[in-house]
Amino acid sequence: MELLLIICIALVVYTYLGYGVVVWALIRLRPKRPAVADVSDEYMPDVTLIVPAYNEASCLPAKVANSLAQTYPREHTRFLFVTEGSTDTSDQYLQTNYGDVVEVMGGTERRGKVAAMNRAMEQIKTPIVIFTDANTQLNLDAVRNIVRHFRDPRVGAVAGEKRIQTTDSESAAGSGEGLYWKYESQLKKWDAELHTIVGAAGELFAVRTELYEPVSPNTILDDFMISLLIAGRGYRVAYEPEAYALERPSFSIMDEQKRKIRIAAGGFQSIVWLKKLLNPFRYGVLTFEYVSHRVMRWAVTPLCLPLILLLNAGLVIRDGWNNGWGVLLAGQILFYGAAWVGYLLEKRQLRWKLLFVPFYFTFMNVCALAGLVRYLRGNQSGTWEKVRRADTVDALS
Structure with a gap:
């Protein structure tokens, strides 16, 4: 006993502590990765910004404005809003007000975010795709800072940083969520420096179009699965903390509970579907990072x-x-x-x-x-009702 x-x-x-210490120590024992150069005239690939937006009419004005304000050249950027199944006039709003600068992929049937992403990817012609949620705001250099990583042919995907926007009077759930993501961001920096991060956050991540693998419409953590499938093929998933998505905390503890339980169910689903990554003889450092950072946190602790x-x-x-x-x-x-x-x-x-x-x-x-x-x-599907978020505070400038 x-x-x-x-x-x-x-x-x-x-x-919660030892893994971070081990990774930090291993990084100190290996040569530091060279700094990532900024985008330039010699490397400025075309990019598609995909925004899944099911019934997000209240978020669309701010999201469109934020997307169009990105510092990456407009002539190299395509904007695609996927509003499949929306019943809140999202399609009409986008087509009426921004039909000349953004594309809208609608539809009458709601099949879930993953099915919408798979469908959108069928028509993408740009070499790089960036996914971002409709209810988040990106810093204005986000696209530019993400794209520069793809200059390295070994990089197959890039994860941005998720930041929780809290106020001094925020709830315990919001404050705790913010602290958790600060710690997660530091671990991701170390993971990327050692080898690759293990799982992108859906609020902001990018992939090489040619490496995107359609995942099952019943996938709960699509961002995690898509990025790990790319890592499993031998590519690095880089991390860019200066490309970040701001999101408000959950509206209440019950909303946060609903979200956390869904993520946990998706974690167990991912562990089963990605069981091949548990083989250290084939995947080496990736298995070490994956088991230590994800499997143990979801399934062991x-x-x-x-x-x-x-x-x-x-x-x-x-x-x-x-x-x-x-x-x-x-x-x-x-x-x-x-x-x-x-x-x-x-x-x-x-x-x-x-x-x-x-x-x-x-x-x-x-x-x-x-x-x-x-x-x-087995009672969790890829289609679900989103949780409420706390009211928006000051907008990102």
Whole structure:
């Protein structure tokens, strides 16, 4: 029992702290990658910006303006808004107001984002495609900063950075989400420096058109699958933190819970569908990064945490409180108690930032377990109702 407890603790510590330390150390032992040059007249390929936009009429004015304001030359940029199945006049708005500068791919049937992306890719002629969500705002140099990576023929895809736009009075979920993505961004920088990042965020990522592989319409994490399939073919997925998408946090804790459970279910689906990447003899460093950064966080740590609590309680019952196991159990009780208080306060819209770290950590892992249950039941499809986001604050300039 003691050995199993120690192993579980070691796995959790490695997942959230140890892996970052190991990657940081490995980077220091290898030559630094050369700096990425800016785009120039010698390298300025044509690009298509694809924006899936199902019933996003409220976001479209800002999104179109933000897309047209990109500093990458307009003559080398094509804009394609995919509004398939929308019932909120998105098609009419785009065609009436921007029909001369953007293309619209509509349709009367809603088949899901992935099916819409697959359909859009059938007509793409540009060598590079950039996907971005309708409810995000990009920094104005985003396209320029992404495209420059493709000068390297070994780069098959490029992931931008997702940033959560929060205010001082933001909810615990929003604050926790922002902290989580800051940590994720640092890990992605190290992953890319070592070899490749393992999974792009759908808010902003780009691929070489010739490398795009259509994925099943039932795919939950399309961005993750598409980028990992490219990495599995031997190409690098680069990371560009100076190409970022700003997104507001979820409107409420219930909206964030819905989103997290769906992501977790998609994580388990991806692990099964990408099981070939678990072979270190074939994929080497990619397998190391993939297992350490993704598989352990989705499929190992969430199962270890309740085991740690139960095993620790069993040891205290057997040996009493007056030892190291008692201190550990008391610390767990305090941590989860703080998380529970943070959850109760959040439901009553009473926010205390001091509690958002234990709250959000626990919240993520509980959602991961719920996602496992949903995946095993098979009741999650690629078509789903989007979660609400908090009201937009100051626009990106």
